[in-house]
Every structure is written in C-alpha cells, then in structure tokens.
C-alpha cells in the first residue's frame with residue numbers, strides 16, 4: 001500500500017478510534033441502519049483500538065431484549081439516562097433526519113457525548129467534525145475542502161465532492177453524488193443515486209428522490225424527483 005493509502009485510511013479510522021475516550025458505544029435506534037453502523041464499527045475495531053459496543057437503545061419496546069447484529073437492545077432513551085449518559089458515547093442510527101434531530105435534541109439536553117463511525121474504506125480528505133455522531137458507511141468519500149456537519153449519515157458509496165458543505169442531520173443516500181461547491185442544508189435527504197450538479201444548494205429538510213438529477217437549487221422543505229429533477233408535492237417544514 002502506498003504512503004498516501006495508509007494516511008487516508010488512518011485519517012478515516014481516527015475519527016472513531018479511542019481519541020483518549022474509552023467509554024463504550026451505544027447505538028441509538030435499532031433499525032436497519034443500526035445494523036450497518038454496527039457492522040462498520042466491527043470493521044473499524046479490526047484495524048484500530050476501539051471502545052467496546054455496549055448495546056443499542058430504541059423507544060420501540062417490542063425490540064427490547066432482542067439482538068441487533070449480535071448486540072443487545074438494552075431499553076429506551078430513558079433507560080439510558082437512568083443508567084448514566086456520561087458513562088457512554090452515542091451514535092444515533094436513525095435514518096429519518098427529522099427523527100434523528102429530535103433524538104439528538106433530547107441527548108444534547110442531558111449532555112451526551114458522541115462518536116463518529118467512519119468505515120475504514122471511506123476516504124476523508126475534507127473535514128468531519130470530531131466526536132460528532134457522523135456515520136460514513138463503506139466507500140464514502142469526502143473530498144478536499146468539503147465539510148460534513150454533526151449527525152450526518154453518508155451511506156455506502158456516498159460522494160461528497162470538493163468544497164461541498166453538508167450541514168448537520170443530512171442523509172446522503174447510497175451512491176448519491178454531490179458535485180463540487182454544492183451546499184446540502186440541515187436535515188436534507190438525498191435518495192439513492194441522486195446526483196447534484198456542481199454549485200447547487202439543497203435547502204434545509206428538503207428531499208431529493210432516488211435517481212434524481214438536480215440541476216437547480218431546491219427550496220427548503222421541498223421534494224424533487226426525476227431527470228431533470230422537478231418539484232413533487234407540497235413543501236414541509238421541520
């Protein structure tokens with residue numbers, strides 16, 4: 001492996017490594033995305049010293065006591081607060097940006113600490129906030145000059161181009177492609193294989209449908225679909 005390969009790999013995993021903090025990881029939300037977060041964390045732990053996984057929490061009581069990717073669903077958020085929020089670090093694995101933001105708000109109120117989960121195959125040349133609950137699944141790419149805000153989810157193969165800004169709580173779907181100088185607003189959701197022309201702004205809490213090709217700015221809360229992308233339905237707010 002070349003020197004560049006080594007340094008890129010380490011830059012990705014250093015986001016999740018102990019960073020002087022060996023408190024165990026709690027994954028908040030026990031749905032499908034949680035499995036991918038735990039699988040990624042397992043791959044990270046194989047290449048860098050990482051804190052253990054404590055388990056998951058979810059407000060769906062029917063999940064309590066079950067296993068998700070081999071880890072127990074311990075209880076709900078209240079259970080975690082009573083256990084002691086200061087004893088763990090959290091990664092919120094809730095796919096829907098609005099639900100994720102609401103849960104983070106509850107966690108922030110009690111002073112929760114967060115861990116990033118950045119898969120070792122992700123390439124990070126840009127800036128991801130430290131200890132900010134960011135998830136990047138395999139083959140994520142954050143190019144030079146790009147910025148990724150707290151509690152953002154980058155799905156498998158998500159491409160964040162050079163000088164792009166992705167604000168907090170955004171979701172970049174599988175193989176979505178954000179080209180240079182775009183801005184993805186707070187809580188915006190980009191569906192699988194969506195593509196953004198360079199320089200486009202997607203407003204806060206907007207949705208870009210699967211495979212849409214976005215040529216123009218998307219207003220806050222709007223949904224767009226198709227090639228080229230056109231508005232669909234009524235805009236919503238947070």
Ligand SMILES: CC(C)(COP(=O)(O)OP(=O)(O)OC[C@H]1O[C@@H](n2cnc3c(N)ncnc32)[C@H](O)[C@@H]1OP(=O)(O)O)[C@@H](O)C(=O)NCCC(=O)NCCS
Nearest residue numbers: 155173174190191192207208209210211212223224225226
């Ligand atoms: C755009 C989207 C949010 C709309 O969801 P919805 O409101 O439930 O839409 P519906 O399934 O009721 O479909 C409504 C109409 O939009 C069309 N449509 C839905 N998604 C579309 C898309 N991505 N591109 C083009 N047309 C789409 C449907 O064909 C339907 O058309 P019709 O009224 O002429 O029959 C959703 O389809 C989508 O693309 N979500 C992203 C999913 C994804 O990428 N998941 C990856 C996991 S991270």
